[in-house]
Amino acid sequence: MIQCPRGTRDFLPDEMERRRYYESILRRTAKIFGFREIATPIFEETELFIMRSGPNILNEIYAFKDKGDRDIALRPELTAPVMRMFVNGMSNEPRPLKLFYFGQCFRYERPQSGRYREFFQFGAELIGNANAEADAEAIALAASMIGALGLNEYKIRIGHVGVLRALLADAGVPSERSAEVLQKLDKKLYDEARVLFGSMNIADGVADGIFKITETVGGKEVLDLISEDAGSYLRELVDMLAAMNVNDVEIDLGVVRGLDYYTGMVFEAEAPSLGAEKQICGGGSYSLSELFGGEKVFSTGFAIGFDRILLAMEKEGQKFIGEGVDAYVVPVSDDVRTDAAKIVSMLRGAGISADIDIMRRKMAKAMKQASAVGARYAVIVGRNELNENSVTVRDMGTGDQKMVRLSELSAIFK
């Protein structure tokens, strides 16, 4: 028996209805913020992802050659494709561009709880400016999305890549080795960072000072510890967020995000209920378009891990109840099957969701099926009732039955 490939999933109807429902909440929230949806292909030239993330990305992605011997790869993320699309076809549009996307991404890694080889990301990119309003707009959208989904326990932590970059430069880390150190700090691998610092002849005391900064979390008061540039910027941002009713944020000077293209503010959201894989959202301000052959444009963006945030909602006990159908139409005998088809068609024409028995079941089994599909009413079509232009309608919740004239049938479902 063929299974779906390792790390991928089939979504059955109940799960899929739940996913589409929450997807629609994210989409509606993005639209309310004036963001517009775009889509890019499932695969891209492999080079695009190497440009964004460096050649090591090849170890983690589905990269292959197509029949024309082109190097292509299933997208591992969507910021690079969106910026490629911006450079190709939107660079002359009025700015800012406020774009969002929803779709599958792919990483070849060991599957574990909340981590799949095919996973779904919802993300947004605000292209065109770097200032506190732009950053606030992006963070406020992320916070509104998480809130609109109904997740209760989450934390948004805001940092600034300039802080650690400046500290490393001051400590004497050569700029070409800065990314290497930042990646260790990002993962709080202090022992490994210490070895790196040692290899650069940086004193333990200086290293300790840097480690302490990466552990500094709190309100605006922690901004006193850092350089005036980053500090006053983050103060302005936090004030702007407060004006937008986004108060549940912390300053976290240890938020690093490994990639070179971040230019200033960076942020993450996490759901503590998820344990080790708790990050549900990450982003920041960046500049990437010039790597892809366009002019340099400042942007702010983020991505939400859709699978993980749904998992977090599940862990909080959130239940989702599907819609079911309004009517389940049952022909009592073979000679009324065509009439039953007319009736189901009339209901559907009125916008009423209606199923019909096609298994030629006996009444008891048909009622069981009506329950199985979550029908509100069963519409029982018999010859005698039809002779009076009527059908029997059974309320599947209460079990009550009554005769209803065909001309009045649709009205029951209002």
Next chain:
Amino acid sequence: MIQCPRGTRDFLPDEMERRRYYESILRRTAKIFGFREIATPIFEETELFIMRSGPNILNEIYAFKDKGDRDIALRPELTAPVMRMFVNGMSNEPRPLKLFYFGQCFRYERPQSGRYREFFQFGAELIGNANAEADAEAIALAASMIGALGLNEYKIRIGHVGVLRALLADAGVPSERSAEVLQKLDKKLYDEARVLFGSMNIADGVADGIFKITETVGGKEVLDLISEDAGSYLRELVDMLAAMNVNDVEIDLGVVRGLDYYTGMVFEAEAPSLGAEKQICGGGSYSLSELFGGEKVFSTGFAIGFDRILLAMEKEGQKFIGEGVDAYVVPVSDDVRTDAAKIVSMLRGAGISADIDIMRRKMAKAMKQASAVGARYAVIVGRNELNENSVTVRDMGTGDQKMVRLSELSAIFK
């Protein structure tokens, strides 16, 4: 500059909004018919598609090895994945299962008008029975979907695979060569079919009779030409469809559909406006689950080519108008930026879609941007007005302006 890969597309905001709108119409129609959505992975084990279509499919698909040396392929269609999913996880569910899906499929072929390497299919599978009700349900759903989209010019043609299979057997075509001949007849390649018939020593007159049947199109009267089995079945089906208000169907004995797994009724829909690539929908009754290790279950399904049907609607001159945003908020000076953020946040909290200037534009340019994003109203935030708890609201359609108290602002957008 990196482009999107050949045969794939970026969807910009206007186009994407149009696509999501029509996608939602298809989804709503499927739900009204009692179908439920499912999803399967973008790639599958390559073997799955070979089982369905034979090894020649390898010439047309994106097949590759993953890092674990597994043969995987981007899905070229969704019937096989859905039936695999049925066998894996749904075979004990009450029948019928009424499933639909929407997503990308991939074929490595020469791109041309309405034909892409990454394309979108909307499809439905009704799993559990083979009878006129099941087939009518599937065809009626396809017809309702096409109708709900608003396509005016289309034809639905219904045939039966038993008709030509029986004629070929009677003519002396060995069963193992039947598929080969049917594929020629499917494409109306009569010269090539004649060569095949010749190689089997089948007389030209017999071949001509078969060709004539494949050209027979019309109402129920053409069913007199064919075997009683298929004829009476299709009569019952057409009557059932008429009861469901689906009258725009023709019998077309030349509808073949190349694949072995079709068991009876087959149907296609085409949009003449599309010229050579005019097929927008195809399906039929089939049996496939036993190939994938499950029990034999009769099903009826179809797929709609989403890209092609949108192209047909475009050719008919259908226009789609996007929603735009309700409000565009403009801070007049730097000192009211935080207040403007509060106002945009208040509007959004009330479910009103609202954008805000983050480019610190002067008034005239900000009004231009308000037009560009399709705002209904501009909300102009100035210090003097704020001192009276008010803002200026400009109707972007008429150009009329008035002062509005903040407490009454949301009400304007009702």
